[in-house]
Amino acid sequence: MNIWRDIKGTIQPFWITLRNMFRPTVTIQYPEQRAEISPRYRGRLILTRDPDGQERCVACHLCSAACPVDCISMQATEGEDGRRYAAWFRINFSRCIFCGLCTEACPTLAIQVTGDFELANRNPLETVWEKEELLVDHCGQEPDYNFYRHAGIGVVAGRGENPGEDKPVDVRDLMP
């Protein structure tokens, strides 16, 4: 009968809440205790360098296009050797939602997420991070990847003659 089900359904939760009172809490006492963050945690964004110590970012704007809240902005510029880089690069962390879409969009793996989440601040302006603050001195999660190794640095001369670029492969040589 329905009424027994109702009565049971009213009384059962009391037992459950009472039982919960004597279980360990799942809350972590944050400043003293730190949470163990998963390796895939999407926290603050960084700009990484390639193994050569150069900036990876080529200022292609893909990240800012992918960003759903438009928190990434930059100005592209080009070095003498045709190498593109960002003249300035700015992430507004008070808008960032830490979705990680920018890292997926990045062709050079320059922009990456870290496990850092402590971005709270009294002054909203201080949550806008400039390139100098974003750029780090390591390779991030893909230490071996070097975009310019594969792509060449810039197009200032003919094929295979640009700085740091291998000669083009003659496809006929490859015939058996």
Place this chain on the structure above:
Amino acid sequence: MATYIFYILGIIAVVATAMAITRRNPVHSIIYLVNSFFALAMLFYLLGAPLVAAWEVIIYAGAIMVLFLFIIMMLELSPGERADRQGPGPLQWLPVLLLGAALIGCTLLLLKLDPAGSQNIPTWYASPRDFGYVLFHEYALAIEIVSFQLLFAAVGAFYVGRAGGRKEAGGIK
């Protein structure tokens, strides 16, 4: 001591009632009225009727006035109270005034006519037990009748307030 309290409470009751009937905003007048009823309840207590006093508070202040408040709030009568823009004409207040004067005159006359001087109300106490005994022994039939009346009132209120009545009203409108 009790005499002073009586007069003080009487004055409170009269003033609060006067305030109540002159307010524009019905909610305000209900607040004053609750005050007045409170004073009355204490008067009842003073006169040896603690049960009646308690019921005065529970029924009048706690139920009936709350019902008024509920209706006022439900109908969203604006504080401006559309009904009472114009002042009353002499035809309306004259009979009341005369009547009030006559009533008080009657009472004063009674005072004058009473040869033994004014009777005093002694302090007296009716315990709940006595009260209940009389209520359920001598007035049992009256209780039945009154309870029937309450039943009819409930049915009537339900009938008047039912959804069908609304529909009909909508038709007329």
Place this chain on the structure above:
Amino acid sequence: MDSRLLFLLILLPLTGGVFNACFGCRLPRALVALLAIGAIVGSFGVTLLCWPLAAEGTQVTLFTWLASAGLKADIGLFFDPLAATMTLMVTGVASLIHIYAAGYMEHEEDQARFFALLNLFVCAMLCIILADNLLLLFLGWEGVGVCSYGLIGFWYAKSENALAGRKAFIVTRIGDLFFTIALLWLFSLLGTVNIAEINQRATELDPVLLTPLVLLLLGGACGKSAQFPLMTWLPDAMAGPTPVSALIHAATMVTAGVYLLCRLFPLVSLSATGMAVIAAVGALTALYAASCAVAQREIKRVLAYSTMSQIGYMFLAVGVGSVAAAIDHLLVHAFFKALLFMGAGALIHLAGGENDIYKMGGLKQKSPLLFWLFLIGILCLAGAPLSGGFFSMAAIVFAAFTRGDGFLACLWGIGVFTAGLTSFYSFRLLYLVFFGSYRGKKTAHRLSPLLIWTLPPLALFGLFGGLFNLPHFYGGHELLGAWLGSTPAKELPLVTELGLLVLMSLFFVAGWLPAHLLYRNFEVEAESSWRRFLLQGWRFDALYEWLVLRPYRFTARFCFIAGDKGLIDGVVEGLGRTLLHWGGYMRQLATGQLSFYLQGFAWGLLLMVGWLLLKAVV
């Protein structure tokens, strides 16, 4: 033992009925039936428990129901041997029928309504049996009427069922009217409604008044027990579900009239004329109903007429002054008639809902067990020698014979002849239903085991019920008679007794033989006007229609046209028109403004107060 336990007898079915009526429709079907059965079986158990109380006659009062100016009616019970016997029979039969009904009504809608009414019926019936005053008895009397009305018209969606219910109600009401008059008259004469007191003080009554009183009581009893001339409702009442017919129209309610006369026997027996009328009514009804039963085609109507006839026997027994014989026959009849009705219900199921016996036949092969049980019932009904019915019927006939003046001898002759008729129609029924080949077209329904297995106990009691009151002649001790404390029957010479017995047996055979010859291999029966006359119950319905209903309707129409429309409406409307005219002048005063009216109040009050003030001053 606490004698207050007796109230459980009535309270249990009442509780069951009220509970089922209020909450039954929300409970599962099985639970409803179980509750109803439990209430009745509980009642039966209480009867057994209380049995020792009956020997002395126990009187208990729960509280005073009405007390005003001389009238004092208690909710009180009187449990004497008579009441105890009846109670045991009613609760026992009702228990079995409730169980049977649980099987019979398995697939019906509104089970809760059915069982609630059934329980309430049992409650009212026990009220009749156990009441210690006539007012409470009357309450039960009306209660059984109401419940029977509801149960006959249980399938009210079909209008003839509803009409049958109404007819039963109205016809029995006519009887009730007589009973009411008798009750009030008794109260005004004796100043009490207590049954024991009435019986005690019956001798104080003026003998002249006694006869009309007894006749009025007889009228009431006739209505409930379907005796001549108020018998027309019973055959129609068969429209109800079969368990209802078994319980109400065979075992319990229709015997209420007999019980009433037995209850008030000390009063009734004082009027010789009254007794003679009772006996005559009984004998006439017995003959009339038996003759009707010969021609009936519906199985339940045959049984209904036979019930009427058997109750006629009981009236005859009361009329000749043998309460023990009446009660004995009542008991035995209750058992075997309930058995027959319940068997008939099972047969109807077996024949696929067909209740015309001309379209049955050959059912013996379909259910041999049912055949044997039914055969026992038929034997009892027909009064086969050594069956229960034989002894009880023989006792009545003996009693009539022993009183032996000319008038009663005539009644005795009718009784004996009716016994032959009874035997004839019983075996006609048996042969038509069970022998020959199946003549119907419908296919059988499945029989619930409950429908069969409630029958054997009844068959047992029916078959051996006669042993309770076995006369000394057969080596018995007239146990029931002694228990009821009635005077033993006059001893007859051995030859006479033997002669009577042989005569009864002869009439039994005389009934059986023609039935055997005519109906063993029945094919089709010719229509005849004579048969139609009997089929329609001597056309009493038509007679009543012509004699009573038409004049009544005519008078009603006349009153409506001349009295209501002409006189009353004329006066009232004329008054209204005049008022309307004058009201036109008054309407100026009604402005529709609330404050205007209230001012009127205030001025009026002012006038009054002012006048008082003036008077006080001056």
Place this chain on the structure above:
Amino acid sequence: MIVPFEHLLVLASLLFFLGLMAVLVRRNLIMILIGVEIMLNAAGLVLVGASALWQQVDGQVLVIFLMALTSAEVSISLAMVVYLNHRKQTVDVRAFNELRG
């Protein structure tokens, strides 16, 4: 010992008079009902006073009945106020003059 009975009567008649004033002068249906309540309370005061004067409980019992009646009256009349307000969107008594002859 406390007060003369007449003083109580004066107080009650003052209250009654104020209630009557509200009933007659105000045009808001709710205020009229409030006036009725005031008058009923004034009557209750007299009853309690009388009960104390004669040292009998009957007066107080009557006050209880008075309260029961009042609650019945209020429930019906407030339901009607709601109904009337639905019909005419106002609680001004002058709007309800359909009974005019």
Place this chain on the structure above:
Amino acid sequence: MPEWLLITLLILAKLGLVFFVLLTLAAYLVLAERKILGRMQLRPGPNRVGPFGLMQPLADVIKLLTKEDFIPDQADKWLFMLAPGLAAVTALLTFAVVPFGPPLTLFGHEVPLVVCDLNIGVLFFLGLSSLAVYGMTLGGWASNSKYALLGAIRGLSQLISYELSMGLALVPVVMLARSFSLNDIVMAQADVPFALVNPLAFLIFLISIVAESKRIPFDLPEAENELVAGFHTEYSGMRFGLFFVGEYINLIILGSMLTVFFLGGWMGPFLPGIVWFSIKVLLVCFFFIWVRGTLPRLRYDQLMHFGWKILLPLSLLNVILTGAFLLWRQG
């Protein structure tokens, strides 16, 4: 020392003590509620301010006092300011009749441990609880805001509805104790508490007081996800605080009423009466919090149906049954 002075002093002392204890208790009840609810939801609850968060109430009070006291422009100012006080005062006043311990002998006087032992204490309680509607209703109305008005109307009809069954659940108690005085009612439970004598009345009263306290599962007047904050939407600062404290004082009052009427008041073995009383009241308060942590909110129509169609008939039935039982026991 003259007699009357002593008595007055005693009453004043009791009053002060009661007020102090009550207010402190109410403040800490808030903390307890937050802690217990936290535990039920597997989190620790406030634990930053002071050891185990024990200074949290103080911090809350400071916060409330220093907040801006905001009065809406179109509000009825007079009533707006009056209402929270009304709510808190009616809650506080009820404690005057609660007997929280057996009589104490002090300076050769027998001092009953109750501020004022009214012989119609039950009615006093009912009267004040019926007045408790005003604070909420007027506050909601005076705010001149739709949410507040809706919350107030809801609360009003809810409180009126459940007051009936609450009052009717007390009738069997009065019948059993044969007195309206709370002291007598406690005395009558010396052997068996009424909760065991009349469990149905206990259950009805329990449900009714949960509804009267406007708490989950009956917190429709302030249903956060429907009406913002219900009747106190427009309140801020200490006015809101008064509503808040009033609610918790009410909780304690209702708990002690339940204790007095059904759990035997200060009766109990071994321990002194006042300790028993406190234990019982705190247990009831814990139960309130437990309910809040467990049950979901009812829908409005469910609330009304439950009150009028189930609780009220049930309590009437209970009155009749108790009467019949008493009659039967008398013989």
